[in-house]
Amino acid sequence: MSAFVIRGERLAARKVGGEMVILSADDSSLFVLNEVGTAIWEAADGRTSLDAIADGVCREFDVDLETARRDISEFVTSLAGAGVVSLSEVERQ
Amino acid sequence: MPTSRPVIVDVGGVAVQLLTSEPELIYVLEGRFKKFLNPSAEPVFQFEITLVPDGTFDVDADLHVGGRQGHWIMQRGDFHAEWNVAERRGCIRQTLNPYAIDSVLRIVHTLVLAADGGFLLHASSAVRGGRAYLFTGPSGAGKSTIVGLAPHDVTVLTDEISYVKRCAEGYVAFGTPFAGERSELGEPASAPVSALFQLGRGIETRRDRLDEAETVQTLMRNILFFADDHDLTDRVLDTACDFAARVPAFRLHFAPDDRVWQTIQ
Secondary structure, three states: OOOEEEEOOOEEEEEEOOEEEEEEOOOOOEEEEOHHHHHHHHHOEEEEEHHHHHHHHHHHOOOOHHHHHHHHHHHHHHHHHOOOEEEEOOOOO | OOOOEEEEEEEOOEEEEEEEOOHHHHHHHHHHOHHHEOOOOOOOEEEEEEEOOOOOOOOOOOOEEEEEOOEEEEEEOOEEEEEEOOOOEEEEEEOOOHHHHHHHHHHHHHHHHHHHOOEEEEEEEEEEOOEEEEEEOOOOOOHHHHHHOOOOOOEEEEOOEEEEEEEOOEEEEEOOOOOOOOOOOOOOOEEEEEEEEEEEEOOOOEEEEOOHHHHHHHHHHHEEOOOOOHHHHHHHHHHHHHHHHHOOEEEEEEOOOHHHHHHOO
8 A cells, every 4th residue: 555745844845946945943954855856745745645646756757657656765765764754654634 | 239231232233232240241242242332222132141150051062942932942051041022131141251142142133033034144244335245155165265355345244144134125234243263253334235155165266146946055054043943944944035036146166366356246
């Protein structure tokens, strides 16, 4: 079953020039996401599965599904480790 | 008991009154902030300072700023301060060193500026021809060097911490007294910000325009902000985005000679 990814709450985020700039209110850490990362971040609403996000990334960018799933998994795991997103097996209501 | 004597420190038009009955501390404060003393200014905030002996606090404690509903608590290895924004007053317990009150004032100004659409920036800044220029970058990038190379018609606002505030005429840079042990005080002058430069060392002078995203990243990596407060974090990022949309920014690599100032305009 595909997991769901949810944006963190104590963050400020602004899209500037196609890139998402994210600032943590906890420790002022700064994260800058490229276009693909920004697309994933924008889809991280807790209701869109990682599989669905991978499908969207394949449609929008020139990448095959297997590569997209692997890269997205690594990417969201990394963001989750930094507290920028959280992962859940359950879809948010 | 000796009476408290006020020392009013005016940075960016925000006057902070420091009250203490300790003659030694008054001497330290008046020396530390000499160019920024303004006895006739109406204080916006007032802090009562009490000296405590060395060793009162955990000297290894990192800076922490927290609080809720306008009551801030700031502490580090050399001070403990509380500040009630609504009552416009606070108290500081500190050891006898100028860096404790210097840090408290930096924090107070970052919080005031964050709410008002401004920021303190790790940057030197200077005024030439009525326009201000900001020079930011990591340690060793040349922030102090570039203002040290400034021609005689340039007024240095700071070689370490720049004060930027949103005013009717746009973003305005003000001089600051915030300096390290080897730095000089800036001048208490101000001017509208004309450009931001992200510095790097080079063998020749080269200037390239930064786009808005790069400018926001540069700002956010160098803005001083201490509080773990979600609303203020949001405001600071808003301000950085607004500044990036309004003020041109450049990457400036320069060799350390005064010809670099030919490219600053």
